[in-house]
Amino acid sequence: MSNDGQEQELGAEVVSGAVVTDDTLEITKAKYTNLCRELNMDSQTEEDGWSMYLDVGQRCVMEGDSTMWLCCALFAACRRSSTPTVIGQDAMVRGNCVSLNNLLRCCQMSIYDFKTKIKQWCDMANLTKEFVSEIAVLDRKFSITFTLYKRFRNIFDKIFNCPPNEKRHSKYSSLHANHANGKCSYIKLDDICWRLFLCAKNQKPSTTVDLVTSFNLMICCIDLIYNNVLAERRTDLINPKFDGLPSNWTEVDFRANPHCILSYFCDMTEEAKAMKATTFREIMSSFFQTKTIYGHERTMLGLLSNENFERNLKSLNISYEQYVLSVGEFDERILSAYDASDHTNLNDQALRPPATPLTRKQDLPAQPAMAGEKFEPVLNATNNVKQLRAFDRITEPTDYVKQAGEEVNAKLLKIIEGIKSKFLAHYPSGEAKSRFRLAKSFYFYLLDQILQAEIKNKPEFDLKRLLVQKISLVNFNITLMACCVELVLEAYKTELKFPWVLKCFSISAFEFQKIIEIVVRHGSHEGCLNRSLIKHLNSIEETCLERLAWASDSPVWDMIATAPKPLPTHYDVNCDRTAGALQIFLRKVYLLGWLRILKLCSELSVVDKAPERIWHIFEHSITQKTDLMKDRHLDQIIMCAIYIYIRVSVHRSSPSHSLCLSLIDALTQELPMPLPLL
Incomplete structure (x- = not known):
């Protein structure tokens, strides 16, 4: 058999496609046209x-219901356009004012399915990095709101x-409820409270880019509605078992003085009270001035009076609808149409700590005693912030x-x-100064600890000279300050995820x-750092080692270009006590690669001497064919190494051979870039 024939045979089982007939395309086109109508x-x-x-269909196989892919294509096209507004001559809103929820409803597509498919569509359609970033922010913002x-x-x-x-x-009950005598019902109380929060966070979106601040704002909204219920003497709507009730709230002569309940639900009470007195009051004042809310502006009461609550609910709905269409x-009002437990396909996974990284597990503190309890994102974020705030007393370099x-x-x-x-110019929040101040305090602490350890390990060095040098x-x-900023952003659970901090400070992942x-x-x-924050740092280090540091514009390639060839093996870098930056980097990459190989071999049930042999193929790729890693993921090279091993070592007709290949194909679907051809 010729070489060409062999190559064709080898590729036949991994290259597959679906032939789209004219009839199928005609049906899909009709479906798309009806959707647009x-x-x-x-x-346009x-x-x-x-x-x-059509372009994606020429290059990719779109499995499953075509309506879902049409939805993704239409959404991407909508986001590309902009619409002029009547606000000013040059005022524009992003998109063409087509509601995303309407699009999903017409396509009979759940939010969960959309979030999954649109990420795949970004890769299939080769959409811009800016669009991919927008989708990530959209996903994370919704995850934060869902958690809240x-x-x-x-x-x-x-x-x-x-x-x-x-x-x-109950589902959609608030949309159809008809309550007599004009009083605010329990369901509409629920609605007006949730909509007040949604409008409040959108009124000043720069102040609510993180979970902790958004939670504080939500508590302020609940606190306000609670005081309005007391003022209206709606004892039928009050839970008598609530610990925060005034002692005389059921008496005839009860007067509703301002009664703060923030401390009952917020671990960071002072920060929440500061928001209530400043940002929240500013938001409410603007609502009164623009007639988004009706009542007494000075006391912020009367929102639920018989004459006001219906028009307040209607006004908040209109205000929120305008915002959603513009962005x-x-x-997010859809959440109030369900009990939280009904969202079986949605979760707060995006806000959970990362899975325990494979490397440096020995650096992680022991699991806390409450680790077996159900994870609660707001509590976890609050604890992380409090952990860092222990250092906010440090405002300048230490003695x-x-x-x-x-x-x-x-x-x-x-x-x-x-x-x-740089940070204040890039961070989209009114809290930028306080966030940086906290990061700076931790930076001063770390700098002190690092320098003292250096001197302790090198007692022969002159203290002042070493300090000056460092x-x-x-x-x-x-990089030290950037790392402290990343810890603060992670603690508050902002919408800005790593590697945002690298772009902000123009730092390479290497x-x-x-x-x-x-x-x-x-x-x-x-x-000083708890388990959750250390796991986060270890996780982003692995992200740098496996992908970001191999970008084509990374300084690692300049070092590789001037390094002796082939690059040092794992044995060379582990035995070299005078290793430079490149050798230390490769040492970390080799360790991560070996742990990934062991994990994948275990999951694929590839045993015996397979990990060692796969390792040699992987190591050869890094040392001899280093350019394969440029703009690629470490796992792609490992996948190829496993694939080659199976091709050479396992009989092609055996069940394990077919199973491994199918598993590899499935795993590669999750990788962000195409596999290299070895």
Whole structure:
């Protein structure tokens, strides 16, 4: 058999496609046209969406219901356009004002399915990095709101009570309820409270980009509605078992003085109270001025009076609908149409700590005693913030660091000011200064710990000279501060996920991964960083090692270009005590690669001497064919190594051979880039 014939035979079982007939395409086109008519889609967006669908169909097999892929194509086309508004001559809104929820409803597609399919569509359609980033933010924002809604349900039901003559919350009940005598019902109380929060967080979106701040705002909204219920003497809506009730709330002469309940539900009460007195009051004042809310502006009462509550609910709905159409996001009112437990396909996975990384498990503190309890994202985030806030008393370099002299410390503070300017320019929140201040406090603590450890390990060095040398390293200080900023953003659970911090400070992933081990080593001292935050750092270090540091613009390629060939093996880098930056990087990559190989071999049931043999193929790829890693993922090389091993070592007709190949094919579908051809 010729070589060409062999190559064709080898590729036959892994390259498959579906032939789309003209009849099938005609049916799909008709389905798409009907969808666009139902949505009243403009002709340009309709044409763009169909062209995108056809283009992807030429290159990829779109398995499953075509309607889901049409939905993704149409959504992407909608997001590409912009619509002028009447606000001003140059005012525009993103998208063409087609509601995402309407699109999903017309396609009979769940939010969960959409979130899954649109991520695949981004890869299949080769959409821009900006669009992919927007989808990630959209996903994370909804995850934050979903998490908050579960807390909302729990808190609301602790404070308020459903009267015996009403049904508790059920699907769409609030949309069709008709309540006599004009009084606010339990269901509409629920609705007005949730919609008030949605409108409030969208009124100042820059102040609610994280879970902790958004939770504080939600508690402020619940607190306000609670005080309005007391003021209206609606004792039938109050849960008598709530611990925060005034002692005389049932008496005839009861007067509803301002009664704060933030401390009953918020671990960071002072921060929540500060928000209530400033940001929340500003938001409510703007609502009164724009007639989004009706009542008494000074006391913020009267919102639930018979004359106001219906128009307040209607006004909040209109305001929120306008916002959703202008930004093209999920309509989060849909959450209040269900009990939180009904969302079986939605979860707060995006807000959970990462799975335990394979590397440096020994650095993780022991599991806390409550680890077996159900994970609660808001509580976890609050604990992380409190952990870092233990250092906010440190506002300047420590006395130990100051021994380097005024000139050196002045240079250090100048570097920090430059970093601060970059952060304030990029961080989209009014809380930017306080977030950076917290990061800076932890930075000063870590710098002190790192320098003291250096001196202890090198007693022969002159203290001042070593301090001057270390502090003067601009890259060291920038990456250390960036790592502290990343910890603060992770603690608050912001919408900005790693590697945002790299873009903010113009740092390469190769440089950033160097600092993580140092921060973990000194940050875990005396329990300064908890298990959740250390896992996060270990996880992003693995992200750097497996993918980001191999980007084509990474400085690692300049080092590889000047390094002796072939690159050192794992034996060389492990035995070299004078290893440089490249050798240390490769040492980490080799360790991660070996652990991944062991894990994959176990999952694929490839045993005996397979891991060692697969390792040799993998190591050969790194040392001899390093360019294969450029803009690729470490797992792709490992997959290819496993594939080659199975091809060579396992009989092709055996069940294990076919099973392994099918599993590899399934696993590669989850990787962000195509497999290299070896």
